[in-house]
Amino acid sequence: MEETINIVLVIIGGLVFFLGVVSEVIKKLNFSEPIAALLFGVLLSSAVSGVFNPDVWSHTLLEEVARLAVAVGVMGVALRVPFSYTRKHWKSVALMLILTMPFRWIASSVLIYWITGFGFTVSLLIGAIVTPTDPILTLSVVSGKLAEKNLPGRLRHFLLTESGSNEGLAYLFVILPILLMTLKPAEALSRWTVHTLLWEISFSIILGAAAGYISGRMLRSAKSKGTIDSSSYYSYCLALTLLVLGGVKLLKGEGILAVFAAGTIFSMVSTEEERHEEEHVVEGVDRFFMVPIFTLLGLVLPWQEWAKLGWEGLILAFLILLLHRLPILLFTRSFIPDIRNNPDMLFAGWFGPVGIGAFYYSQVSMRHTGIMEIWPVVSLIICMSIFLHGVTATPFTKLYGKHTLQKPEYSKEKTEDQKSRLQNKEHFKVKSLQEVLKR
Template sequence: MQQLYITIALAALTVIGLGLTSGILQRLPLSAPLLALGVGVAVGPMGLGWLRPETWGSPYVILQEAARVTLAISVMGVALRIPPARLPALARAILLLLGPGLLLMWAISAGLAWLALGLAPLMALLLGATLAPTDPVVAASIVTGALAEDRLPQDSRIILSMESGANDGLAYLLVMLPLLLITEGQAAGLSRFVTHTIPVGVILAVGLGAALGAATALGLRYSEYLGWVTQSSILGVTVALSLLALGAAHAVQSDGILAAFAAGLAFNALVDRQAEMEDENVQEAIAKLFTLPVLVLTGTLLPWQDWVAEGWPLLIFALAVLLLRRPLTLLLLAPVMRLARRDAVFFGWFGPMGVAAIYYALHARDALQEPRLWVMASAVVALSVLLHGMTGSPGAYLYGPSRKSGEED
């Protein structure tokens, strides 16, 4: 029990400390996710030893469920940041990233796992699937805040936000396909994928989430019309909607992350824009409240000794994933997406991995009872948080001049 309260206190101190220095951090090559991960390493078994995961009973289960809740709240925040009126104009770029782009990143990551780590093809596909999605939690530190609003065009931020929110749910398909083929055999696994994973895991999740989001938005508008809603009650609606979509989807064995994102999009499309923007602010604050503690927990559970045991092939794999998975994908897609060279380079580098990869890797680890999946995925995630965290602010400065002069996005 003492470890629980020590964990809560350290996580709270991390949130407070990073909140008090957020303005300074935007001017430094350091991101809040990177520092939160560093805090976890510092207070964990490899550092001061204040947090001892081995005494928690099931630390990986705790981290997996914390990551699931964090993702649900984060993708809701992403959905609320997206102006619905801009989506038609950006649909081409977004759909290419969510379709061919996601599949290419999966294939590249899987191919690197097969070549560098010597994994069997299905295991390589599974590891590649956990690393395919762009993380909304780490990406938020790049596309939100005063620096991003000042330096990055609105459309660029919308594209990255939309991609990071949607592909976390779509990655469910990529993870479940090799996982079912491994656990149930090729014929039975493929049959279950077609008859259950697609209709129940994905289609039902989208429909359920959209219905919950629409009902909540319409209910909120009606309550506002009757004068029943106070300012404080409006601010909590979307946080509760995140958890409602997550819980309802889990109850029907559907994907809660995709349901939460669909709920956010439906809510955003139907609610009054001014009220929605106020909800966005609280959603971002709540998302940070969950995100940073999850990364602290991740820092305490990083398998340093297992990384050393894997040796150079793991380091080569992690570097190759960061240097090839997304940059190569954007190099191939940029002409079709009609991206300028500057945007292609920016999008190609800033596709970080984080809480989404943590969640899917732990899900696969639990399903197969294969600890090595976590060892390999966590190495890539840690390196991504490090390198993307150090280059986020410089990248925004290098992207272009300040936009405060009144340029239109």
Template sequence: MRLLHLGYALVGVLAVLLAFWSSAIRRAPVSEPLLALVLGVLAGPVFGLIDLRHHAASGLMLEAARILLAISLMAVALRFPLSDYRSVIRQVGVLLTVAMVGMAVVTAGLAWLILGVPLALAVLLGACLTPTDPVLASSIVSGGPAERQLPGRLRQVISGESGANDGLAFVFVVLALIPAAHTASGQAREAVWGVLGAVLVGLVVGYAAGRAVCAAEAREDVEEGSLLIFAVVLAVAALGVARLLHTDAILAVFVTGLVYNGVIGDESRASEQELDDALTRYLVLPLFFLLGVEVPWRDWLDLGWPGGAFAVAVLLLRRFPVVLALRPALGMPRRDVVFLGWFGPIGVSALFYLTYSREEGARDWRLWAAGSLVVVVSTIAHGVTATLGRRWYAARSSTLRG
């Protein structure tokens, strides 16, 4: 327990420092998750201050990732008016169908060719690493610098994709677990119910919550600050209901947020940006700190050079060529497609599905070793390039206007 308390203290100190220097951090070529990851590495493998048991760390990471994803997806669903999301439904639809399948196939192929793992494990790795992470994506598309440097339409596409594909990845992972973990073929029915049940839960919970807020506002019983807290509580509530019904809880939360967004309308959305900022700056810190503490150095060394080659190949080939090839279907300018192709970070959602797969019986050590290495490399690469990428986009836009 003392080890956890030390972790609380370190993360708390980091959060305080980030609060003091928040503007400078936003302008610097680093991200909050990256700083938390570095702190975890220093506290764990480097100085040996914290050494959690593997089983305990796995359980903590699974539940922390689940809750963080829920709150993150609620923030994504409320980031823009629902009408703005409708305007990019074509682009998001292409990314959620053709691009998502393409990314899963490319990643699985890279795992099979470079790591030499069995095809079933390669397919599971591809499924776990496919979704674009909404938490890391939030640090790219939210906040003052993002609003000034990126057009709203591009931010909406990234937000909509990162919100929806985390839940849809559940289908990929559940089906991939059948051969990889030797689970029953009934998993296919679980995947179907996962999507249908999640949509049903989201419709019911989101509509009920939205009507309740509208009724409270009509009586002038609700304040802006309480709406912020309510959004967080609503995410956790939808997560719990979906879990009890054994459906896709991650997708259920996102659908709940979208329905709630549509019911309450624009006038009730004043505090959603605060939720975005709180999420990307503070709520993400404990999970990436825990990842830093538990990075499997010995397993990475056992992977050898193929492990590093796989991580770099996934970063370069998993998304960018697929999105670039889909430019005609996306109907977006080249600079938008280039930005969209690079900024598809792999983070919390991948950690969730990797630990979920392990809990469901996928015991091959290479799953967590290779997957966690990709997450760390993505966190570093996208954290360092987020500010530089936004500046490049803004400069490119100014040049074209000139």
């Protein structure tokens, strides 16, 4: 056991180090870090080299690891997006969630029902599992030098905020089919309305927001009194994530949504200087948690079950990725202020990746229902999303920049983004100089 743990530490640490060194090179090659981590997991799996045997791992372990990774991802999104954007553009995000999430759920469920032949309720459950947009994969698309150069901050922040908020809200859609399978219809709807909507969702948002506000105030007080240094600050954000995730779950709430609410309010309370530090922390933490979770995913892929799905499984996965966002955005774009043109609509419609959130919700669903057929379908959709969105991120980002930001009517938006990035760089230069002078 000790030897296995040491092997895991060496492998994960080495991969994180390597991907950190060549991250920009990978993007230029139309590749992505999640793809690299996933392939590395496949290489280590029992299906290839046999270094690890995931068959002995419990679903509880996989569920909890995925839950932690999703929580870190949504906290990262909440801290990365400026609260000034959230305050001014909340309407776009809210309309995106209200108008598109139900459609994505129903569209995916219909495709699953039509192609796989699963029962209606099971199809609704799998459709709900693949509904949320993954914040970790979205972050890999809209972050980095290439994205900052070619995508306006408005669009990058819009996609990040939407991915962070719908990851927790997806619980509403996932739990309804589970309740319908385990309870009488009237009892299921009553429990979904009273317990899920009012307690697990609404109260979790309130608890998370309160935790974010209190922790933000405590941090400002500590900084003003000089009782916290930079190294303590780095652990502060991660500690807040763990505190809210575990605390809300103990109260039978939805921890992931609470974490996003906590991060959003924490960012609101923070000063501009603190927010820049938050972004600096998030970049490292996101990468550190992203690599292990996608490596783990590669280890547990159900190859034999995929073979049984055949071509129908591949067709299903592709159709879901193609149709669960684009059609609804085509009809609702005029209602969403941040979707200003066709390139915005096409980019936001395509980049709705399915990732670790679906991994987590699939484990939750199998624990509640005992339906193991969920995982082969969900995992195939996740993997196709990782590959398709990973290899198209660079060319589509360049194409967006070529056809949108180069036009005169968008020059003002591009100039504002460049000015903001320049201010951030100057901030870090001043901050580094201050640290040197203190020593």
